[in-house]
Amino acid sequence: MSTVLATRGVSKYFSGIMALDRVTLEVNAGERVGLIGPNGAGKTTLFNCILGVLPVEVGEVELNGEDITSLPVHHRARKGIGRTFQQIELFADSTVRDHLVIAYRANRPRWAVVHDLLTLGRPRPEEMEASDDVLELLGLQGLADEPVERLSLGQGRLLEVARTLMTNPDVVLLDEPSSGLDRRETAALAETLVEIQAERGFAVLLVEHDIELVSSFTTRSYLLDFGHLLTSGPTEEVMASPEMRAAYLGTAVVA
């Protein structure tokens, strides 16, 4: 199976404090991988390093075998990394459709001016089609013309997923998609995630505190604590491991 995303010995410091310590992990094509660890473990930081929001001090990030460590965020995104945010990040003053259209268009930058003149700024037919597909996939049909300020948190999280799907990513980084959702919403989200992943076939790296969601969705997991990768393997094994207990109970780290 081919590796889509890999980090090789990635380290990150914040004014001398080590947030990531030589983290090496791999995600294969179409695979669903978990990244678990207690608060402050460095999970979001790793996402930011993978996408280039934060520069890494040491190590490389590879996408489809290509070293992308020095590329800016938007290039990495166009090459096939999608992500959602722990604290939801939507475009204020825009409708659901606007979110999808711009995500689609940013990845197909040709002839923008000509198209704009032809359509007077309205979405093009293929954009309407692609966004309708994604909305239907996520069960958001009917909300296309809603301003995002009217969405519930759960719908907002789905919209983040929808937005990233419009860029046709090879791998999607999901940062705590269930945070802020109640049990019912989380269950619905899990179902939706399974469905769209099966349909589109992208790989997923999932950060999640909801053990149930991680166990049901991922096949393999990495355990991160204080920036160290403690263990990895099939998700049930990681969940049952002594390292896991140590990390979450806050006893001394077993290296």
Added chain:
Amino acid sequence: MILAVSVVTDFFQAVLQGVPPGTVYALVAIGFVLTYKTSGVFNFAFGAQAFASMVLFHKAADEWGWGTVPAAILSVLIFAPLLGFLLEWAVFRHLRTAPPLSTLVVSLGLTVAIPSLVTILLDFSPKSGSSPHGVVPDGRTVRYDPFGVYPFSRDELVATIVAIVAVLGLAALFRFTPVGLMMKAVVESPRMTELNGISADRVSAGAWALSSFFAGLAGVLIAPRFTTFSANEYFNIMVIAIAAAAVGKLVSLPWAFGGGLGLGVVIALVSTFLPRWTDEFAWLKPVQENVLPSIPFVVLFGVIVFVPGLRKAIGSSDPLAGVDPPRQNVASVITSAGWMFLALKAVLLLGAVAVVYTQADRTWTLLVTQAVAMGIIFLSITIITGLAGQISLCQGAFAAIGAFAVYQLGEVRGMSVLVAVVIGGAIAAAVAAALSLTLRQLTGIWVAIATLAFAFFFDAVLVKQSWIGGDSLARSRIPRPVIGTIDFQDDSNFLLLAVIVLAVCALGVYLFSRGTTGRKLRALGGSEIAARSVGISPSRARVAAFALSGFLAAVGGGMLVIGQGSVNYGTSFVPFLALFWLIVVVTFGVRQPSGAIVAAAFFILFESVFLKGEIFGWILRGEDNIPSFFPLAPDWRYILFGLGTIQYARHPEGVLAMSAAKRRARSERRAADKVVVDSAAELGTPA
């Protein structure tokens, strides 16, 4: 050998000469950093505060006959801190959670309002020919020469010593007094302090009073260096101080002090040695003539562009930056206005033009033409600030590029002026794009400062070059265009032409903002990180916005000078005025093209219609019926619009959208009431 000795002597002389102004720059820089760090407000009005104290000092000393010491006590020790306290209490305290750009706009508003307000309130009108003086008698003429190289004037000595004492005093205050310790703690980490139970309100008010005291002190001390009582001089001083503070990334007091002193010395060194070099290197001559005034702007620009990590300096130095309350969300205002509404606006506008076209006399036609041209310039602010979310303070320079292009190509080279307008637009677009490429890593406040530096550089250096500014006589012979048989020498015809150009530009802005780049810019404004992670390149979108904005400003500038028949750089395009443009546009709504157009109408017509009271002449039928307290001083427009920005900060969507939103809210409320009544009726209970 002799040469070497004289070089060394000159060197020391220059260094000593640079110390007195340097210490005063340092004072301003320190005061500036104090407010920036304690309240997060990038206080452009700092120079205006210094000016206010200086004016009060001269009023008391010269006109009230107070003598310099009581006058200094009143203006520096009492008035200045009070002013700072007042600003914090009445304005900036309420803007804690406002987006940084709106506090910036408010401080710009105060920058234009305070000098006019103080001048009017104090009825300050210095006798022509009189110039500011210092706190000691014969300050300019009596000199002392302690080192045998440079004779300090009394004023300079006083300024240096007082400034050094003030800085030492500040250090002692921070070190030894509880208030100072608290303030220092806030300066180092405002949020930490708040968590420790210290009231940030009180500390911040204290810091504002203290920094305002520094402003007042600097204002009075530096006055004798100037020959006129001009608020502009103080604005310039503040730009120098910003450069000094930028050396320390705006947050370090010692660096601000060193930066101020260093700038004073560098300026003196350059002015000593550059003339000497130009004897050998003739090509340095034209540079020499303009280099001195431009040093601060070059330094400022250089610091912003070349000091790495400047952008990150602020957010990441505070480990608790993430726990800020969420920024207030700018109300959703670009409503899908609908074609009906747009058509209505267009009809209104055309109606107004038709009335002017058929009814107005020449003066009014020209005035309205100016407003139309101004509307084109203001559309450039709609693009760069309203859509791209960047504060550009060099739109005046872009407009001036258009104006000078018309002059150089149309008047000097004899090209058609309309072609010249387009070429000028292209040049300005290129300049703007290049400028924004240099700044592409930066956003927010740094773009504002860098564009300000560019505006001043343009003003101090480029305008004076003969291939740009030319000579002032010839600048007043700009011809009008002729197309086929239509001669635009006729003012009404030219008005129509200007309206057509404005309409085309407004349509362009509308399409741009709905098009791909507009969508990208809106996404970036909504969430920069999310926009980047779907593949949007922030710098490309912003470069495009800057280029379009430069183009529009230049086209407007070109149309303006063709309409007037001359390039009046000093009254139309200087940096200070351009700052005022931003304020006016922001007041009327920076997010829709209509805001820019209404703003332009107000900007141009305000003086004639309101300040001169002509509107009463119309209403009461007859010039003689204009009430006698008109005309009001033109300064009132600075005061009104400047203070208007405070209202903006609370309603960032602008006056036009605000009233629209109120209407909407009212009708929604009515609808809601109706629902309540209906459901009450359904339940069978009396409403």
